[in-house]
Amino acid sequence: MAMGQAGSSLAKLFGRFVELSIPNVNIHSREALHSKVSQILPKGELWVATQPFHMHVGGESVVLAQHYVSSPLAELMGFDEGEVTDEEMLLELANLINGAFLGQLGNLLGVPVGFTPPTLLCNASQRQNVASQLFPETAEWTHSLVMEVEFNLEGESLSLYLWLLLTEKCSQWLTTVVEEFFE
């Protein structure tokens, strides 16, 4: 539901229909996430942005976008040419997608959502060790609930992936809240 509403908000923002894949929700080990990144990255020159969020307990989102999305998206959003850099646009995009989806999820569940500014983990030419940066060996968690959605914009060959990574605590809390929501 939140995803559909997020798509609708984004469509309003971009002035284009936003196609969303059916959200894929799974629990992944860190190892599995590593190989997922390794499988996706060679498919194209991707920018990777991460953004921490706080919804009762913390989580992080990862937005993966093709390197060429920046310019057409800036145009769609009404920014003048040269007004935003590629880096700025990608961060804005990550923030918008996260804001749209998590904002809607927070609204549905009646929970306030807080955001920390997104950071660019790597641009298209700095793809070495992305998996290790995203999922460092030193991190305490071993498994994470991952919600994966692919966004496509009508009439544009733009694909974006959004992963929401939730800690075990957050997943447990979310399960309880969703169960209560449907009761």
Add this chain to the structure above:
Amino acid sequence: MNTLSEGSNYLRLTDSVWESMVDQLNQGVLVVDDKLRVLFWNRFLEQSSSMKRGQVLGRELSALFPEIPTNWLKRKIANVFCLGSYSFASWRQRPYVFPFPSPRPLTGDCQYMRQDVTFFPLFDAEKDVMAVSITLTDRTEECLREEELQRLNNALSRSNEELDKFASLASHDLKAPLRTIDSFAGILESEYSHLLDPEGRLYFQHLQAGARRMQTMIDGILSLSRVQTKVLEPTDVDLNEVCQNVLLDLSETVQESGGRIIFDDMPTVVGELSLLRQLLMNLVGNGLKYRSAERAPEVSVRAFQDQTSWTVEVEDNGIGIESRFHQKIFGLFERLHSVEEFSGTGIGLALCLKIVERHQGQLWVESEPGEGSIFSFRIPRG
């Protein structure tokens, strides 16, 4: 009036107290409506902009600050209204949204205050966005520190590059006169050695051995320099193939020593083929070289993985190393034995360390005297 309800720890503050608190924040706080008209302006902003609240309320933000790109600002505010979510502008991408003077006008060498700016929605009772609050955090200090760090890093990189260039040039230039010494020494030996007495011939041998040793050291410095400057082109490297090559290259040594090299099933890793080959060649070669007089050398190579990396172990049954030398041996020209005991230049392990570091990995040794050694390196899985 500020009230603390009976039985409650929640202090209900009046608007004027809230305002006073926001005024005392070390952050800029303003509120604008969908037409960018200023609805609130705190004291931090008054001080930074030299514009009093009365001067700005009701006026359009872009008219107050024509330096801020109007369209960009409108888009930012519109996005917050549209999605009801946050938006950010970091000083890393957009250092000065508001053209405020530096908080360190005398000691900081920057003209403007670097800022992080956050835009967030303010909702009305119907949960519709009624206004956008903009907060501004001064990041000038952080930025100055980062710039200083960057300056030092650049200086260090330049210094390293110059050192590499120097090592490479010096090694090349040293090789030419050394070749001359070596070749004339050869001529002298073949044509005039009969004129020398035994002591003279011994001196002569020392001269030739010294020249060859220097040649080996220069080659080592050149190799090290090449490892440092080589542009890496990582590919999938099958370590089974690499190990087979190493085995082939060392077959003579293995035969002479009566020893053996054992390879487990090795993985395919991501790295630079030539460097990984050199790395395994040096580590396995050392395992054969520093052998115990009491037993034939045996070197085992194996690999295992964890979630993020591959670890390769090269274990030998050689003379072992005291723990106090476990770090030292990786230093350039560091040797624990005389040339008479074991030949070498003290470059091999320094080269190994450099190769592993260039693969973003770690290299270490576990060893005890007389108990053999395990040299291990760990590199990311790619």
